[in-house]
Amino acid sequence: MEKVRIGIIGIGGMGTGHANNIIAGKVPHAELTAVYDISTERLEWVRQNFGGNVKRFDNVDAFFHSKAFDAVLIATRHYDHPGLAIQSLRSGYHTLIEKPAGVYTKAVREMNEVALQSDKVFAIMYNQRTNPVYRKLKDLIDSGELGELKRSIWIITNWYRPQSYYDAAGWRATWSGEGGGVLLNQDPHQLDLWQWTCGMPKRVRAFMSFGKYHDIEVEDDVTGYVEYENGATGLFVTSTGEAPGTNRFEIAGDRGKIVVEDDKLTFWRLRESERDFNRDFKGGFGSPECWKCEIPTPGENTQHTGILKDWVGAIIHGTKLIAPGIEGIKGLTLSNAMHLSAWTDSWVDLPLDEDLYYEKLKERIDK
Template sequence: MEKVKIGIIGIGNMGSGHTTYLMNGEVPGAELTAVCDIDPKRLEWVKSKYGDKIKLFDDDDAFFANSGVDAVIIATPHYSHPPLAIQAFQKGMHVLVEKPAGVYTKQVREMNEVAKKSGKVFAIMFMWRTHPLYQKLKDLIDSGELGEIKRTNWIITNWYRSQSYYDSGSWRATWSGEGGGVLLNQCPHNLDLWQWICGMPKRVRAFCYFGKYHNIEVEDDVTAFVEYPNGATGVFVTTTGETPGTNRLEVAGDRGKIVIEDDKLTFWRLRESEREFNARYKGGFGEPECWKCEIPINGKPSWHPGITRNFVEAIQKGTPLIAPGEEGIKSLSISNAMLLSTWTDDWVELPIDEDLYYQMLSERIKNSTIKKG
């Protein structure tokens, strides 16, 4: 394949960004040839910038039938990600879907099954996986440098949003339009990195607060506790109602502690295993010798263009994906578990009861009272 013909569905904030870097030639081997959006103003924006270089569609079915693209980037509201991806796979297209993979895992699992049967390349826009900071943390854990994980903590409260942000779109911060709040909109990247680096928890106990700081019906403040299969524990704290916020990821292991904060990675490295020290030491008070190491981070994140370049290379050359689309269900499972734990006021085991989650989500959609213009 000389060039991969790409189409974009959804030309909002994210879709317009994808349009710009593709048209700027930032993805070798790719050519943007078609876009689709139901808003005439968004299509007019594309036409005003790029003229007749891109085919314009205002209907999904017409796009799938007549665009002639090889691959599609889906950048629409959350609920539509799986059905559009399924339609694309059934038309023989490769798919790159924006985060989150969907709103509830039952829907996303169906998308994953169709993707697998199609044999097409399926990726998700988890561009934070291209960040050297998090790649280095994953390397230090995967290589055994940190030893077995004991505890993880992520305080990610620098997602402040004003009421005017939520009022900017009728779909925002509603159960029917967005399917969730800070967990579904702001934190999918953090939850993905958390599980990508530290693994999936086995159960979750969470406390989500709905409309605590804003006139919205979904969660804008969350504190969650998780347990991992090896006995390790973790805490995840997030909100859109605090400023100034904090972004601090801390992972403690048998051979020390790693902290990412202020774009730096610091490794407090023990000279010996804590478990081995604990077994041999007879001096009462005492700790293993520890070195504070500032780990050098090389390179810069390639962000959205990097994920798209990788997607195109996977189509053309079989290059392994940085963010396989099937993995989108993992972070969504965690956020679904956090909400379900709050709704049931109990622990939630993973994998979650998908039918119960969908039932309880549907009740909230039905009983929605907030109407925004």
């Protein structure tokens, strides 16, 4: 295969951006050949801007039956991602979904089972995994440079949104339309990067406010606390109601501390393990020798086009994906667990009780 023909489901904000990137030739070996959308206005926009070479569909079954493409990019509302991905994979198409993987893990797990049984390339648009800063952070942790993890703290409150943002669309910030608030809309990338670098915890305790700063149903202020198997702890603080906000990710380990802030990676590196120093030092007050290192993070942050290129490359050459679609369940598990903890006012152990979560979500949708 020299070219991958791509069909896009959903020509809203994200879908339009992906379509423009493909049409502009920013994704080598990719060709946009079809789109599906329920909006006649958006389909007319496609006709006016892309001409007759891009087929337009207003019926999803006709879209999948057309065989007008080799791969499908899904850029719809959160709830639709798993069902459309399942239909795409079962129809024999390589598939890429926008984040998040879905709203509740029960549906995403079914999607993953279909993906694992398929021979098609399944990816998710976790474009922050292309950021050289986070790639270097993962490398430092995975290589053991930071030592055994002790604590992680991510304050990500620079998501400020005014009320007019929520009023612009009726489905936004509702349990039935979006399935959540800041955790489902703004934070999927950070939750993915958190587990990508630090791993999954064993249990979660969260506190959140629903409509604290806005006239909305869902959460706009969250503090989540997690514990890991090795005894390490983590804290995730996020909000859409603070201005100015903060984006600071700090990870402490046996060999020092790393801080990611302002697109920079700073490593306070210990010359010896803190645990070894603690055991051997006999001088009363003292601490290990520490060097402050500004870590270079060369490379381009290719973002959305980077994930598209990676997906197309995996289809053509069989290369390993940066963001496999089946990994989307991990970050979603964290947000589901935080919601469930806040709803039940209790600890939530992982693996998550997916049936209980879905039951509690349906209660909020019904109300």
